Amino acid sequence: MTDDERNRFSARALRYARVGANVGGVAARMAGSRLLGGAGGSEANAAALATALGGLKGPLMKVAQLMATVPDALPPEYAAELQKLQSDAPPMGWSFVKRRMRAELGPEWEQRFSSFERKPAAAASLGQVHRAVTLEGEPVAVKLQYPEMQAAVEADLNQLDLLFSLHRRMDGAIDTSEIAREIGERVREELDYRREAKHVALYAHILAHEPGVRVPRIHSELSTGRLLTMAWLEGEKILAFKEHALDERNVLARAMFTAWWMPFSRFGVIHGDPHLGNYTVFRDEAGVPGGINLLDYGCIRIFPPAFVAGVVDLYRGLLEGDEARVVHAYETWGFAGLKRELIEVLNIWARFIYGPLMDDRVRTIADGVEPGQYGRAQAFEVHSALKRLGPVTVPREFVFMDRAAIGLGAVFLHLRAELNFHALFETAIADFEVGEVAQRQQAALQMAGLA
Incomplete structure (x- = not known):
C-alpha cells in the first residue's frame, strides 16, 4: 500500500468511526422506540438525527439537506428537522489552502495569479471559493475542494444507507433505495471538477442566446480535478430583491424559470440544486435587475x-383529461404496478406540480404558502395514501425533477412573483419532438466533452 493509499484508508476509517458513532446511536434509538412501541418518538428521533448530522459537517450534512428537499424521501417530521441544517463547514486556513493549491497547480502556483485573497469568499460542505485575479487582470472565482473528500463521501454515504435501510423497515410507504442511489451518484459526480467544467461548457452552449441568464467562463489552465477556476460574475443575493417592485421581481423569476426549464425541455438537462446560494442577480447598464x-x-x-417526453405527456394528459396519456407518462418514467388507486395517489402530486402550469392566468406559484412549506402538505397526503397501498419504488430519474420543481417554487414564493406560468411553460415545450431533443442533446454533450 502506498503512502497516499494509507492516508486515504486512514481518513476513511476515521470518518467511518465518527459518522458511525453519531448515526449508529440515532439508529439504535429509532429501532428501540419502534420495538418498545414508544408514542410520539418520530419527532424526537428526527431532532436527534438532525443534531447528530449537524455536528459532522461535510458531505453527510449536504446529503441530508438534499434528502430533506426531495418530497416523500423522508417522513415530514424528519424533513422539517433536516431542512434546518446549514452548510456552515469551517473554511480551510491559509496554510492549508497553500498546501492544497501547491498540490493542484505546483510550487509556483501563486505566480500564476496577480492576486489571491487569503480569506474565502464562500465555504460549503465540499469545498470553498477564493476570489483572485489572473495575470491578464480578470477577476476569477477559485473553487478548491477540501482534502480527502472522496473518502469522506464514501464513508458518509455508506452510513446514510444504513439509516435509510432502517427507515424502510420501519415505514414501508416509499422504497427509498433508488432515491439513495441517485443521490449517491450525483454527490460523487460533484467531486469531479473536470466534469463540472464540462457542465459549465454545456450550459454556456444551451443558454448562449438567453440574455437573462449568465454562465461563467472556465479557465482550464488554472483548473484540475479538484480545483475549478472560473470568471467572477458580479452580483447580489437574490433575497435582497424581495422588497423591490413587482416588475423587477418578475424579471428575476422569469430568468429562473428559463434557466431551469428551457435546458430541460429542449436538451433534457436540468440543474438539480436550485439553492439560493447558487445564483446571484446582475444589474443592466441602467442599474436595474437584468x-x-x-x-x-x-x-x-x-x-x-x-423521460422528457413523459413530462410533456403528463402535462398534456392532465390538461386535457386524457387518462391514457397520464398512465403512459408514469410508465415512461418507470413506475410499475400502476393500479387505479396508485394512479390517483400519483395524480395528487402531479396536479400540485403542474397546477400553476395548467392555469392560464397571471398568478403566484401558490397563495398563502411559506417558501419552506411549499409541497409539504401534498407530500404528506401522498405519503399517507401510499401507506395503504404498500411500498412504491420511486424511479431514480424522478428525484431531481421533483427537487427542481420544489426549489423553484420556493424561489418564486420568496420573490412573491406573479407570472403566467402556463404561458412560460407552453413556450418552453413549443413544437416539442422527442427526436429533436435527442439530436440537440447529443450535439451539446459532444461539444462539452460529455458524450
Missing part, C-alpha cells in the same frame, strides 16, 4: 429524451 448569474454546476442531471 437577470441571474448561475454559479454552481456540480449537480447537473442529464435525462433520456424519453
Whole structure:
C-alpha cells in the first residue's frame, strides 16, 4: 500500500468511526422506540438525527439537506428537522489552502495569479471559493475542494444507507433505495471538477442566446480535478430583491424559470440544486435587475429524451383529461404496478406540480404558502395514501425533477412573483419532438466533452 493509499484508508476509517458513532446511536434509538412501541418518538428521533448530522459537517450534512428537499424521501417530521441544517463547514486556513493549491497547480502556483485573497469568499460542505485575479487582470472565482473528500463521501454515504435501510423497515410507504442511489451518484459526480467544467461548457452552449441568464467562463489552465477556476460574475443575493417592485421581481423569476426549464425541455438537462446560494442577480447598464448569474454546476442531471417526453405527456394528459396519456407518462418514467388507486395517489402530486402550469392566468406559484412549506402538505397526503397501498419504488430519474420543481417554487414564493406560468411553460415545450431533443442533446454533450 502506498503512502497516499494509507492516508486515504486512514481518513476513511476515521470518518467511518465518527459518522458511525453519531448515526449508529440515532439508529439504535429509532429501532428501540419502534420495538418498545414508544408514542410520539418520530419527532424526537428526527431532532436527534438532525443534531447528530449537524455536528459532522461535510458531505453527510449536504446529503441530508438534499434528502430533506426531495418530497416523500423522508417522513415530514424528519424533513422539517433536516431542512434546518446549514452548510456552515469551517473554511480551510491559509496554510492549508497553500498546501492544497501547491498540490493542484505546483510550487509556483501563486505566480500564476496577480492576486489571491487569503480569506474565502464562500465555504460549503465540499469545498470553498477564493476570489483572485489572473495575470491578464480578470477577476476569477477559485473553487478548491477540501482534502480527502472522496473518502469522506464514501464513508458518509455508506452510513446514510444504513439509516435509510432502517427507515424502510420501519415505514414501508416509499422504497427509498433508488432515491439513495441517485443521490449517491450525483454527490460523487460533484467531486469531479473536470466534469463540472464540462457542465459549465454545456450550459454556456444551451443558454448562449438567453440574455437573462449568465454562465461563467472556465479557465482550464488554472483548473484540475479538484480545483475549478472560473470568471467572477458580479452580483447580489437574490433575497435582497424581495422588497423591490413587482416588475423587477418578475424579471428575476422569469430568468429562473428559463434557466431551469428551457435546458430541460429542449436538451433534457436540468440543474438539480436550485439553492439560493447558487445564483446571484446582475444589474443592466441602467442599474436595474437584468437577470441571474448561475454559479454552481456540480449537480447537473442529464435525462433520456424519453423521460422528457413523459413530462410533456403528463402535462398534456392532465390538461386535457386524457387518462391514457397520464398512465403512459408514469410508465415512461418507470413506475410499475400502476393500479387505479396508485394512479390517483400519483395524480395528487402531479396536479400540485403542474397546477400553476395548467392555469392560464397571471398568478403566484401558490397563495398563502411559506417558501419552506411549499409541497409539504401534498407530500404528506401522498405519503399517507401510499401507506395503504404498500411500498412504491420511486424511479431514480424522478428525484431531481421533483427537487427542481420544489426549489423553484420556493424561489418564486420568496420573490412573491406573479407570472403566467402556463404561458412560460407552453413556450418552453413549443413544437416539442422527442427526436429533436435527442439530436440537440447529443450535439451539446459532444461539444462539452460529455458524450
